[in-house]
Structures are given as C-alpha cells and as structure tokens.
Amino acid sequence: MQQAPVPVSLPASVRVFQRGWLSSNNILVSDAQHAALIDSGYSSHSAQTVALVRCALAEQPLDQLLNTHLHSDHCGGNAALQAAYPEMETLIPPGLAHAVRPWTSSDLTFEATGQSCPPFGFDEVLLPGSTLRLGNQEWQVHAAPGHDPHSVLLFAPAARLLISADALWENGFGIVFPELEGEDAFDAVGATLDLIATLDPVSVVPGHGAPFADLASALRKARARLEYFQRQPERHRNYAAKVLLKFKLLEQQTTTVAALTSWALATPYLAQMARAFKGEAPLPALVEDWIGQLVRAGAAEIDGAVLSNRD
Secondary structure: OOOOOOOOOOOOOEEEEOOOOOOOOEEEEEOOOOEEEEOOOOHHHHHHHHHHHHHHHOOOOOOEEEOOOOOHHHHOOHHHHHHHOOOOEEEEOHHHHHHHOOOOHHHOOHHHHOOOOOOOOOOEEOOOOOEEEEOOEEEEEEEOOOOOOOOEEEEEOOOOEEEEEOOOEOOEOOOOHHHHOOOOOHHHHHHHHHHHHHHOOOEEEEOOOOOEOOHHHHHHHHHHHHHHHHHOHHHHHHHHHHHHHHHHHHHHOEEEHHHHHHHHHOOHHHHHHHHHOOOOOOHHHHHHHHHHHHHHOOOEEEEOOEEEEOO
16 A cells, blocks of 8 residues: 655745746745745746746745755746846855856856856855744755755754755755766765754755655665665766756757757767766767667657657
C-alpha cells in the first residue's frame, strides 16, 4: 500500500508560486508592512513573475528580492522585477558579487550553460551566519555548497521552515556544477545534506517541485543519489548533459537536431563534459546519443529533422 504524503503546513506569511522547469519556484514572504520575494525564475518567464507578484501584493510594494544563488532559473527575472519595483532592495549571496557589480558575464554561469539572464544590480549580500527578518519571522542564512558553491539556504527556526533551493528536492538535488568543471564537490553536497538534517525542518520549500514535509524520505533519496553519482561520476555528467539539453529544448520548444547540436558545440559545460567522455565518441555523436536518451525517456520527440519538447 502506498504511504499517504505527509501534509505540508506553511505560515500564512509564506506563499509559494510553483513554477515550471524553466523557472525556479518563487517564494513570497510578506506581512502588512513588508514583502520579499525569494528567487525570480527564468528570463523568458519574467513578465509572468512580475504579474504573479503584482496579483498577490495588489497595491503593496515589493520591498526586497533575495536570490538563493545566481543560476539563470533563479535570478533571470531580477531585472524585470527591479524595473517594476525601482525602490526594491536586492540581496544576493556574496560569492559572485564581484562579477555582478560590473556584470562580468564570463565569471557567471550563463555563458557556460548556454542560458540567458538580463544584467541586474544588487544592494546587499546574504552573508552565511547572518539573520534577517521576513514576514514577522527571523530567518537564518546558511551556506549550502554543492549544487552551486555560493548557494545559501534560508531557515526560519520558529516555523521550522526551510527554503532549500536546489540543495534538496523531494526526489534528489540539482546538478553538481563544480563537478562539471573538474572540481570535487560531491562531499560538499553530502555536508549540505547533513546540515539540513541538523536543522530538522518540518516543512521544506525546494527550488523546484511542490513543498514537502517528509524530510527523512527526501534525505534518504538524496543520499542514495549522491552515492550513485560518487560511484559513477560519468552518470552524473550524462545526467547533467541531458538536463542542459532539455532546458534549451524547454526554452525553444521546437528546433532541429542540427541546431541543438550546434548550440551544444558552442556551450562550454557540454563541451567540457564531452572531453571527459573523449575516449568514447566525438561531441556531435555524444549529443546525438544524449538527444536519443531524451527521446527514449519521453522528454522529447523527433519528426524527421525536427526536435520538439515533450513535458
């Protein structure tokens, strides 16, 4: 018999805009005096992000925008929100602040992933170890390296509520991007999972997917996935390649195999992964294999030379 899901209870001050896979979830934390949004989604969804916030807040202004990390699906709507709410304060993790202020795109991840993010500014940094007040509650800022070396978690001890970004999903965690650059980061993923276990939240709002309350199950699945990738890092690279290709296909919806292959050839992370597989096949053949895996999994379909997204 399938076990019933553990019910999720969120404070009245917290509203989650669960988004599709091009965008991260947006979390609105507000009271009568103050409103903050955590993560802003992808650039192509930015108009919808602004509309969601405006509908939720009505005449109340958005006072703060916080980013858990600076991947395009979490900060791609920053510029649009800054234009819509010019008095709003923006806070980002400190790790890439040096690249955001002059907008040094080569030091950010957008070129490496072949994704887009309109330039934005920031006012303050979210320092790990600090606390801030959102929605009449104190929130702790915790460093959460692994998926991204500069990512942070936000935890409200009174409500035992965790905003986990891509460090923990109900069924896993995000790509471990430093591993794609040849840096050892799987241990950092494990350390962040240990931190989450120590915080012991009763409710978790992940970067993608619905909020959940069964922490033990999520941690068990995440640790099993981590162990699998640690034993077979080539499986992680293969998974990452398919995610990046699927993301581009979600963005375009329809393209050609030739166009997607050309894009992959020019995308640094994919080219780097191909070099890791260099004994097996040249990059065009690897891309063809990755596309074939997406098709066989039902995530894409091919009609002649035309490749289309399937949700």
